[in-house]
Amino acid sequence: MIIVLKPDCTESQLEHIFEKIEEMGFRYELSRGVKRSLVGVIGEEDQLRNAPLRAIPGVEDVVPVLKPFKLASREFQEHDSSFDLGHGVRVGDGDLMMIAGPCAIEGEDVLMEIAKEVKAGGANVLRGGAFKPRTSPYSFQGMGEEGLKILRNVGDELGMPVVTEVMDPRQVELIDKYTDLFQIGARNMQNFNLLNEVGQTNRPVLLKRGMSATVQDLLMSAEYILSNGNKQVILCERGIRSFDSSTRNLLDLAMVPNVKSLSHLPVIVDPSHATGRPDLIPSMALAGIAAGADGIHIEVHNCPEKALSDGQQALLPDQYAEVIKQIRELAPLFGKRIPQPQ
Amino acid sequence: MIIVLKPDCTESQLEHIFEKIEEMGFRYELSRGVKRSLVGVIGEEDQLRNAPLRAIPGVEDVVPVLKPFKLASREFQEHDSSFDLGHGVRVGDGDLMMIAGPCAIEGEDVLMEIAKEVKAGGANVLRGGAFKPRTSPYSFQGMGEEGLKILRNVGDELGMPVVTEVMDPRQVELIDKYTDLFQIGARNMQNFNLLNEVGQTNRPVLLKRGMSATVQDLLMSAEYILSNGNKQVILCERGIRSFDSSTRNLLDLAMVPNVKSLSHLPVIVDPSHATGRPDLIPSMALAGIAAGADGIHIEVHNCPEKALSDGQQALLPDQYAEVIKQIRELAPLFGKRIPQPQ
Amino acid sequence: MIIVLKPDCTESQLEHIFEKIEEMGFRYELSRGVKRSLVGVIGEEDQLRNAPLRAIPGVEDVVPVLKPFKLASREFQEHDSSFDLGHGVRVGDGDLMMIAGPCAIEGEDVLMEIAKEVKAGGANVLRGGAFKPRTSPYSFQGMGEEGLKILRNVGDELGMPVVTEVMDPRQVELIDKYTDLFQIGARNMQNFNLLNEVGQTNRPVLLKRGMSATVQDLLMSAEYILSNGNKQVILCERGIRSFDSSTRNLLDLAMVPNVKSLSHLPVIVDPSHATGRPDLIPSMALAGIAAGADGIHIEVHNCPEKALSDGQQALLPDQYAEVIKQIRELAPLFGKRIPQPQ
Amino acid sequence: MIIVLKPDCTESQLEHIFEKIEEMGFRYELSRGVKRSLVGVIGEEDQLRNAPLRAIPGVEDVVPVLKPFKLASREFQEHDSSFDLGHGVRVGDGDLMMIAGPCAIEGEDVLMEIAKEVKAGGANVLRGGAFKPRTSPYSFQGMGEEGLKILRNVGDELGMPVVTEVMDPRQVELIDKYTDLFQIGARNMQNFNLLNEVGQTNRPVLLKRGMSATVQDLLMSAEYILSNGNKQVILCERGIRSFDSSTRNLLDLAMVPNVKSLSHLPVIVDPSHATGRPDLIPSMALAGIAAGADGIHIEVHNCPEKALSDGQQALLPDQYAEVIKQIRELAPLFGKRIPQPQ
Incomplete structure (x- = not known):
């Protein structure tokens, strides 16, 4: 932690600063510059923060030096994480997680039909919402537990x-009975x-990036899950808010290598919510795979x-099947493959 | 709801569109333009949405015509809402809600001292967090129920x-036992x-605007509360995410008259979280009052x-007392006053 | 300038860093932290930058300590700047610049009529575009020199x-013949x-903030003008790009006190372009005046x-006249007045 | 163009609206809805705009129906544009433009060395700035005409x-003597x-997207060039402003297929300025190529x-050579190739 002093910081303010730092149990080091001086504060960065x-x-600015996340960081674990998702499907370390399915579960027949088609197309994880966070209280809110049962049945059958x-x-507790992730x-x-x-x-938890979350915010949210003991967190880029309304959100693909430079956790990309445009x-x-993503999440409906x-x-x-076909050609160039559920 | 047709929309696609609209139980009207045609879809806008x-x-775009919120809208209630907050304090319709207090409750002595000072300064509502949403799992998370008790005691005493x-x-359920809002x-x-x-x-519920929420998103969230039967919602502008890191967030004061043109709900402004700079x-x-706000939320710590x-x-x-003094001079120009708790 | 070293920075990389710093003619100071070390680089901040x-x-990050602008800074000149605009009108140091007029000059009769009305209403500077930066090449691009002549005539007459x-x-060169600012x-x-x-x-130059310019970017652009010898720069907030399309741009009023904490230059506010909504x-x-602005720019058309x-x-x-009337009541509370042209 | 009427629009306001529309030379059609009515205005969209x-x-909103650009649009020219850049290099229609070189021209020896290396690595266009738009007036502003001569010489030699x-x-006029684009x-x-x-x-003109420009803004700026008679415009995505400071800007790769759905012009991607992180x-x-880009712009310095x-x-x-090697493997999957200068 570096303290930047105001240009007019007095000697007595400086002494007060030193006292405070010692009171908090930290050490410090003063570095006098031409126009402005700095105090390096030395101690556990977490407590400093x-x-x-x-x-x-007398303090103008405080500049943190270390990243605030630990368990999610590359420094904590150097190699890429990879997790088992069930039915022989894995994500990370070369294995691509291909999630597909409808936005909401609407009934067993519809879901079964869509699920068969996406599985035939190459998907290895089935999605479907039973509880839906809708902007309007007047929109369809999901089928609830009935939907969960349908999802479980279809997943088991296929x-x-x-x-x-x-x-x-x-x-x-309820959802835990029916879902794999x-x-x-x-x-x-x-x-x-x-x-x-x-x-x-x-x-495993698929954690989607908030619409105005920085990469650091996302990793801090992952840290909440990890610090509770669950190590299986998969991050998902799904677009952030921006000023151009020609797409629903703005897909930030640089986030993929950016996260990977900081963290060992798998990252997938959701172009459906990001663009809102089929x-x-x-x-x-395809660009997501080329950016280094560990999977793709696409909404499919018949x-x-x-x-x-x-x-x-x-x-x-x-x-969807056409997209998967192209990903299969592309993936080997990036050392990736799509595991098939067994 | 207006459907904009693609320039190459065929007659058979058009017929299919008409069928679908009728199937959904709506009426329609076709309007042929020089290069592009439109279909006006007529029916209950909620169902249309x-x-x-x-x-x-064959459809290029769908343009909604009505706003998606109802109970929150000026069309539903033309006059400004105003609510009783307890101890004779009201918000709305000329009454300013002046919320002050520390970010987190840290102990009874500290809170009592701060509360006395802000009350003397002119605050009419006391704030303090007992459960804190912190970005990091390693930061102080609040005192929980013990904090709630302290807050209640201090509020009652003063x-x-x-x-x-x-x-x-x-x-x-727990917080309901201790809080007024x-x-x-x-x-x-x-x-x-x-x-x-x-x-x-x-x-009453003080609903803060999300960091990337549009004015419409905020009103839709208010609509969730209102549609459950609780009519006492107070909106709060606290800054949105933007690209200039010289302030913590970007305070959107135009949101105040913008919301008031659409809704009857009171709106207050929180310059503490918005700027992060004392x-x-x-x-x-002061600018918030001039923009038409119904109150100001400021963090104060001794x-x-x-x-x-x-x-x-x-x-x-x-x-803080100095700010309130200036607001007292300003408020009458805008037909506003600061009620004192009794 | 502070250099933050990578956690795995080797001693030989560190020596290379020291060599480079000395080669560039700067001094340095090393500060070893628990997990990461810092190098303070000491010298003229401009050259450092x-x-x-x-x-x-071996370098992870470089943190500048000083602001990159000089002539525009409060450190260079502590007191507020104020300039003479002609006809006895001044801006800054308590004097409010009230600019009004049509977006584009469309003809002498129209401009004269509007100008008379805004002057009667309380405006003290007349605006009108002769060269218009239009997003589309097919939109009206302005009357050019003919428009400038009209503007000059109307200004002189009134x-x-x-x-x-x-x-x-x-x-x-051409515009310089006809305009005051x-x-x-x-x-x-x-x-x-x-x-x-x-x-x-x-x-004097009225410099409008770019749609995605930070406060620092704006001050750097002012620095270009100042460093050429022209000290009369007036900054103008006119809204930045954001994600909510319910207003044309997002008015950033915190920019006013933010700029004033950094710079001695006058700042005015343009709510017309910022909101796009009469x-x-x-x-x-009014909120702009309460935020501390030195003037208001409003488009007026009859x-x-x-x-x-x-x-x-x-x-x-x-x-417009009604707005000015309200500003006249508000201004004295902020130590401001509207000078009348003579 | 569709006019949405206010819910309380009176019949006499409606008549006034009809008169105005006819006065402007357009036709109209009224469509009465359950709560709100619409007026379709029919005529040349350019004039309408x-x-x-x-x-x-009585008017609440005006919704444009057609896009405001013409010469840049897919509707004007259905097939992809492609241009000759000199020395047998082309861009568009399968040919990738690989621009590389230093940010600024610093001298003939340095540029020659870098140019030889990037050519050997696979670049087919050499870049180098002689006039530099620097945020600060105190930063290096470029070598001017001397730099242009160096660039020309190096280009010719190689x-x-x-x-x-x-x-x-x-x-x-000056730059036209020395440059190809x-x-x-x-x-x-x-x-x-x-x-x-x-x-x-x-x-040919390489037009970079502004930091807060929408896709439509960019196409309107291309339209300015096209409407002057120069048909050779190449668009370039280089990142937009956003709230996460961990990258310099935010690369918007969805912009590539988005532009291609609207326009026939080639689009390239500049990950150097977009991310600021090697x-x-x-x-x-690589993600840019997978997104469908017609070229990549990368800054290279020895x-x-x-x-x-x-x-x-x-x-x-x-x-750089390593990136090109990977692009050579990837390009054929997308029907692309890198032409070599002859």
């Missing part, structure tokens, strides 16, 4: 691991109590016109 | 209504289950150097 | 200083050759329906 | 087309007079520690 140094008179969103700490949506990335709760389960999804899925949620951003099963 | 019209072939943050639907923080603005839960209480808080508080959370953005009690 | 320190192996936009270094538009804030050119004139302009003008450019964001003369 | 319809009383930035309309930098994307000037030359450049270059401008974002020649 919580110390209100900026409020001391031998595919399934993932579904959890929105509320009170749902964790928990999804935390973008709107809940900083719902810390929910993070604590899934951190106490043994299931015509852009295929090229963004009849987008009838979907109860976000139909306009879904690919048709045929279009 | 959920219809996946954009997924029908005759001030109190407000504290609720982060989890499971905390609503619930605060929903920016990170939980779209925690819809939490909104539903506070929507079933009888206490030197900018006083002028932003020893920012020792604060356990966000000390660097707190004003000193003297500085 | 241009030194490619970040490219040296005894008002006039301001008009310059878009091209080749126009500076140059305006540099948001799109040209970093048109450095244009800044150099107006920096060589003796006229219904929000009056309250944002027949917005017929305006050739941006008619939808103009106030009517009556509405 | 300039009509101040939003200023008419048989590579060269590109350099033009910042000022007055430089167009003009580059318009991000800060000048809406310097319309400069666009007009290069629009009157016969050289460690992220290789994967973003001694970044000594570079006079932006050294910290440059790749070393070896690193």
Whole structure:
């Protein structure tokens, strides 16, 4: 932690600063510059971070030196993490997680049909929402437990691991009975109590980046889960808010190598929510693989016109199969493969 | 709802569109343009909004005409809402809610001292966090129920209504025993289950705008609370994410008259979280009043150097009293007054 | 300048860093931390800033300590700048510059009529564009020199200083003949050759903030003008790009006290371009004054329906007079007054 | 163009609206909805766009239906554009433009050495700035005409087309003597007079996206060049402003297929300026190709520690050669190849 002093910081302010630093149990070192001086504060960065140094008179700025996350960091674990998702499917360390399915679970027949098609197309994880975080209280909110049962049945029948969103700490126990992975949506990335709760389960967690979260914010949210003992966190880029309304959000693909430079956790890309435009999804899925992603999340519906949620951003099963075909050609160049569920 | 057709939309696609619209139970009207044609879809806008019209072939764009919120809208209630907060303090319709206090409750002595000073300075609502949503799992997370008791005691002793943050639907029942108002923080603005839960209480809710929420998103979140039967929602602007790191967030004061043009709900401004800079808080508080706000939320601490959370953005009690003094001069020009707790 | 070393920086890399620093003519000081070490580089900050320190192996980050602007800074000049604009009108140090007029000059009769009305309403500077930076090449591009003549005539007849936009270094000489102030538009804030050119004139320059410019970027652009010898720079906040399309841009009023903490230059606010919504302009003008602005820029047209450019964001003369009336009540509370042209 | 009427629009306001529309020479069609009515305005969209319809009383919103660009649009030209850049190098329609070189020209020896290395590595266009748009007036501003001569000599000697930035309309004639392509930098994307000037030359123009420009803004700026008669415009994504400071800008790769859905112009990607981080450049270059880009722009320096401008974002020649090697493997999957200069 470096304290930058104001140009007019007096000697008595400086002494007060030194006292405060010692009072907090840290050491310091003064470095006098031509126009401005610095105080290096030495100690455990975590404790330093919580110390209100900026409020001391004479201080202009406080510059942190270390990253605030630990368990999520490359420094904590140098090699890439990889996790087992069930039915022989893995993610990380070369294995691509290909999640597909409808936005919301709408009934067993529809889900089974879509699931068969995406599995045939090459998907290895089935998705479907039973509890839906909708902007409007008047929109379809999901089928609830009935939907979870349908998802489990379809997953079991086809031998595919399934993932579904959890929105509320009170749902964790229920959803845990039916799902293979928990999804935390973008709107809940900083719902810390929910993070604590899934951190106490043994299931992999797919953590989506919030719409205005920095890479560091995302890793701090992962740290909440990890620090509760659950080491299986998969990060997901799904677009951030920006000023151009020609796409729904702005897909930040540089986030993939950026996260990988800082963390050992797998990262996947969701071009469906990021763009909201089926015509852009295929090229963004391919670009995601080229950026180094460990998987792709795509919404697929066999009849987008009838979907109860976000139909306009879904690919048709045929279009999905075509994307997977192209990813299969591309993946080996990046040392990646798509494991098939068994 | 207006459907904009693709320039190459065929007659058979057009017929398919008409069929779909009728199937969904709506009426339509075709309007042929020089280069592009439109279909006006007529029916209840709520149902229209959920219809996946954009997924029908031949459709280029779908333009909604009505706003998606109802109970929060000026069209639903033309006059400004105003609520009783306890101890004779009201907000709205000319009454300014002046919330002050520390970020986190740190102990009874500290809170009592700060509370006395802010009350003497002119505050009419006391704040203090017992459950803190911290970016890092390693930061101070709040005193929990013990903190709530302290807040209640201090509020009772000084005759001030109190407000504290609720982060989890499971905390609503507990916090309800101790607080006068619930605060929903920016990170939980779209925690819809939490909104539903506070929507079933009888206490006013201070709903803070999310860091990347549009004005419409905020009003939709208010709509969740209102549609559960709780009519007492107070909106709060606390800055949004932007690219200039010289302030913590970007305070959007145009949001105040913008919300008021659309909604009858009271709106307050929080310059502490918005700027993160004590030197900018006083002028932003005054600008907030001039923008038409119904109150100001400011963090105050008697020893920012020792604060356990966000000390660097707190004003000193003297500085706070000075701001209130200036607001008292300004308020009458805008038909506003600061009610004193009794 | 502080160099943060990588945790795995070797001793031989460290020696290479020291050599490089000495080669560049600077001194250094090493400070070893628990997990990471720092090197303070001591020397003229300007030269330091241009030194490619970040490219040296073993360096993780380089943290500047001083601000990169000089002539624009409070450290260079402690007291507020104030300038004479002609006809007895001044800006800064308590004097408010009230700019009003149409977006584009459309003819002498129209401009004269609008000018008379805004002067009667309380404006003290007349604006009107003769060269218009339009997003589309097919939109009205302005009347050119003919427009400049009209503007000059109307200003002279009514005894008002006039301001008009310059878009091209080749126009500076021509426009200089007709105008009292140059305006540099948001799109040209970093048109450095244009800044150099107006920096060589003796006229005050109204420099508008770019749509994605930080406060520091804006002050650096002012520095271009100042370093050419022209000390009369007035900064203007006119909204930045953001994600909520319910206003045209996002007005950043915290920028006013933020700039004033860093610089002695006057700052005005333009709620017309910032919001694009006549219904929000009056309250944002008042909030601007409360934020500490040295003036307000508002587009006024007597027949917005017929305006050739941006008619939808103009106030009517009556509405403008009402805003000025309210500012006259507000201004004394902030130690400000509106000088009348003589 | 669709006019959305206010819910309380009176019949006499409606009649006034109809009169205004007819006065402007357009036709209209009224469509009455359940809560709100619409008026479709029929006529040439260009003229409609300039009509101040939003200023008419009773109007709530005006929704454009057609895109405002023409010559740049897919509707104007369905097939992809491709241009000859000199020395047998082409861009577009399968040919990748691989631009490399230093940020600034610093001398003939340095440039020659870098140019030989990037050519050997696989670059087919050489870049180097002679006039540099620097944020600070105190930074190195480029070598000017001397730099242009060096660039020309090196290009001729090695048989590579060269590109350099033009910042000022007055430089167009001079630079035209030395360069094969003009580059318009991000800060000048809406310097319309400069666009007009290069629009009157016969050289291809590399137009970089502004830091807060929408895709539509960029295409409108291309339209300025095209409408002056120069059909050779190449668009370049180089990152936009966002809130996460861990990269310099935010690379928007979805912009590539997004532009291609709207326009026939070639699009290239610049990961150097977008990320500012050499460690992220290789994967973003590959992702750019996978996104469908027609070329990649990368800064390369043989001694970044000594570079006079932006050294910290440059790749070393070896690193560059490695990126090109990977692109050569990837390109055929996307029907692309890298033409070699002859």
